Amino acid sequence: MKSNIELSASKWLNTPTPLSIESLRGKVIAVFAFQMLCPGCVEYSIPQARKAHDFFSENDVAVLGLHTVFEEHVAMAEVSLKGFINQYGIKFPVGIDKPSNNPNDPIPMTMRKLSLRGTPSLLLFDKTGKLRINQMGHVQDLVLGAQVANLVNE
Amino acid sequence: MKSNIELSASKWLNTPTPLSIESLRGKVIAVFAFQMLCPGCVEYSIPQARKAHDFFSENDVAVLGLHTVFEEHVAMAEVSLKGFINQYGIKFPVGIDKPSNNPNDPIPMTMRKLSLRGTPSLLLFDKTGKLRINQMGHVQDLVLGAQVANLVNE
């Protein structure tokens, strides 16, 4: 049985092979949807993803970034994202959300599919690949720590 | 069977009845040992205790403060602690660690019993009353959230 929701990434950085919810079956997956020029993402979301990546075991939890660009597409193209990842020392995998097939639609595919309302957004998938939390804005570190641990313990 | 370790409090504030590890059996217990004039406690530990108290269900987790005064005893007497609790809007129960029976020993009883090395210190007891974590210094919010959730899920 396939996961009911899948990420649509045109490319994956910081990982030797492309990732998917399906391929990570058996782990809790925390996806941090962000834009590299979104101040709230840079101040809160990226540091939080880094803490989660540092703390949880990779055997239990996959921490992923997803670059969901819905504005300033040229400013946040792949080459700039790579510079951002490098300068901020991001070690976890980052997917690039696939642009819409409709050239007039600025919203990329995963963002559209999951009805994300902006960045940062946090997606938590359980070990069976089911999307359990989809929340926009800043989630407190303490709350995230508990939510992820709860899913790991299921 | 009694809990193997018990708090020694001369008084409890913010609670109608005195508390103990024994009386809270069945809940995870997070004890934040602090001094009201310890800068690191005020900046990190008290806000963290407040977040834990706000987030976790009182049915699952008891968040307690423990005023473990080992220096400046007169400056941090009960009347000042009450003012501190009031001004900082602390809603969770706070116990006052019992002074040593030896008047030459500045270390209060619980602090001595658990070999706490200073403030802030975090104590996590599991639902059976067993002390599982005893850590000095600042614990990241994300880590605390996960640790408490892990104990709740046991």
Place this chain on the structure above:
Amino acid sequence: MKSNIELSASKWLNTPTPLSIESLRGKVIAVFAFQMLCPGCVEYSIPQARKAHDFFSENDVAVLGLHTVFEEHVAMAEVSLKGFINQYGIKFPVGIDKPSNNPNDPIPMTMRKLSLRGTPSLLLFDKTGKLRINQMGHVQDLVLGAQVANLVNE
């Protein structure tokens, strides 16, 4: 000619001799009115006073604390203030605002005289002893730096 406004302190700590606006004539004087159990004072005002004390030359600028207790008087008595000063490593002189002669008036004398509306409050006196700024709440560091420098340059 005497300064038009004078501090009323029952005691001075961290200084060998009592201080006054009059005695500091010739220097810019920055008075940080605070209460040791006021969260905004502890988080913003005391660190700011410390930075001002570290940066400006003592020949040009006198940085003073003034403990203006208008609530929880017993909790914030002199013995506790001394513990606070010690634990927070405060090096600049701190005056204790003199209690009102009227035992029913919780507002101390300087606070009443200058119509301070609460804590923290910042008072800036110029080199002639004239009160030039009387502002409640947090003043940005950049603004304070400029304001003090402006008075020094007069």
Place this chain on the structure above:
Amino acid sequence: MKSNIELSASKWLNTPTPLSIESLRGKVIAVFAFQMLCPGCVEYSIPQARKAHDFFSENDVAVLGLHTVFEEHVAMAEVSLKGFINQYGIKFPVGIDKPSNNPNDPIPMTMRKLSLRGTPSLLLFDKTGKLRINQMGHVQDLVLGAQVANLVNE
């Protein structure tokens, strides 16, 4: 008489006309040299520049950004800088430091001329156009406020 040091900018953003130290003669000039993907610049320098721009009168002080890209040139090209300025709501003028004529030299012209050692760097020019402070790293807000005020008062 011309200013002894001039900025070399290939382009100016957020201003109807190109700027120079010479053209701003009579004002104190605070130049914040930054890179849009430098974490310390984003966390400290840009917010500080914004505060300085908000607080000081434009008649007295010109606050400028200078995008001194010395690494990841393609990632931080003009189109991305424009997105950064837009997303971070930067209102002050930002010059783009002119690339070296030597295609093998990653250091742009102003950066080379002033021997800037990295980003962020702060440059303060007095009202006669003379460079008075050239400091790498984070300058405390209080210190900057005083330094700029001192130059304004000259």
